[in-house]
Amino acid sequence: MIVIVCLDDKKGMMYNHRRLSRDKAVTERIQNVCKGRKLWMNSYSNNLYGSLDGIDVIAEDEFLSLAGSGEYCLVESESMDSYREKIERIIIFWWNRIYPADVVFDLDLSLWERKERHEFQGFSHEKITEEIYERRT
Numbered sequence: 001m002i003v004i005v006c007l008d009d010k011k012g013m014m015y016n017h018r019r020l021s022r023d024k025a026v027t028e029r030i031q032n033v034c035k036g037r038k039l040w041m042n043s044y045s046n047n048l049y050g051s052l053d054g055i056d057v058i059a060e061d062e063f064l065s066l067a068g069s070g071e072y073c074l075v076e077s078e079s080m081d082s083y084r085e086k087i088e089r090i091i092i093f094w095w096n097r098i099y100p101a102d103v104v105f106d107l108d109l110s111l112w113e114r115k116e117r118h119e120f121q122g123f124s125h126e127k128i129t130e131e132i133y134e135r136r137t
Contacts, residue, residue, distance in 0.1 A: 012101025
């Protein structure tokens with residue numbers, strides 16, 4: 001599976017029980033990346049991302065167990081450690097700031113190789129950094 005996640009500079013995923021992933025530019029990027037493909041997510045994420053055009057959105061609370069090879073998973077609040085062997089690639093949108101996070105991304109990125117890095121301007125953030133990681137071989 002291919003994980004899509006939004007993080008602050010300390011790998012925070014949520015703060016004050018709210019998502020970090022709400023930015024129109026990031027939503028557009030997710031839509032472009034996943035166009036014509038499956039995008040798995042939980043019911044919480046489905047409230048915001050469930051109607052992405054041209055994407056087969058599947059909302060299941062056990063989506064990380066159900067997603068197959070090559071399928072995208074939008075992760076906003078789930079622990080990833082127990083799924084690390086299933087993960088082929090990680091797409092991270094870094095907010096380039098720090099929030100008082102109450103949920104933190106729990107994968108050790110030193111075990112992954114960064115393959116790509118792009119910066120773009122968001123609507124709510126001046127600079128968002130997109131990085132793509134693959135498992136080290």
